[in-house]
Amino acid sequence: xKTQQCPACGHKINLKQAAEAKKLNGIFxxxxxxxxxxxxxxxxxxxxxxxxxxxxxxxxxxxxxxxGGIIIxxxxxxxxxxxxLATQLAVPRKLHTP
Ligand SMILES: [Zn+2]
Numbered sequence: 001x002k003t004q005q006c007p008a009c010g011h012k013i014n015l016k017q018a019a020e021a022k023k024l025n026g027i028f029x030x031x032x033x034x035x036x037x038x039x040x041x042x043x044x045x046x047x048x049x050x051x052x053x054x055x056x057x058x059x060x061x062x063x064x065x066x067x068g069g070i071i072i073x074x075x076x077x078x079x080x081x082x083x084x085l086a087t088q089l090a091v092p093r094k095l096h097t098p
Contacts, residue, residue, distance in 0.1 A: 006032040007039050007093045029096055038096035045091035048083065055080030 004013050011034035015021065020031040029040045059076025062068055 004030075004041075004093055006035065006037060007095050008032065008037040009035040011035065013039070013093075024096075038098075039093040040096055042091045042094050045087045049087040052080045052083030052085075052087065056084060 005011070006013050009032065011032050013030050013032055015030070017033055018030040019033040019036065022029050024040075027040045027043070029038050031038050056077050057080070059073050059078070059080055061073075063070070063073030063077060067073060
């Protein structure tokens with residue numbers, strides 16, 4: 001389950017508990033149920049996270065077909081997963097100011 005924090009009040013936001021959600025210019029926005037602030041994912045973090053996910057996927061495929069030996073695939077997958085997880089946890093959401 002993907003849980004994130006509201007950058008304004010620290011309230012936990014997740015897709016089910018968010019007051020409202022909408023898409024604005026292709027960016028997924030969530031409204032905090034506690035303070036009604038809109039926030040969205042940090043764009044740079046989202047890019048890094050996607051790179052991590054792609055690396056994880058590539059590594060899994062490589063591991064499955066044993067491309068590049070039995071070590072490299074799993075290392076790619078593991079590193080990609082770490083990158084994705086780290087950006088998700090470490091980079092705070094951005095406040096949306098209309
Ligand atoms: Zn809030």
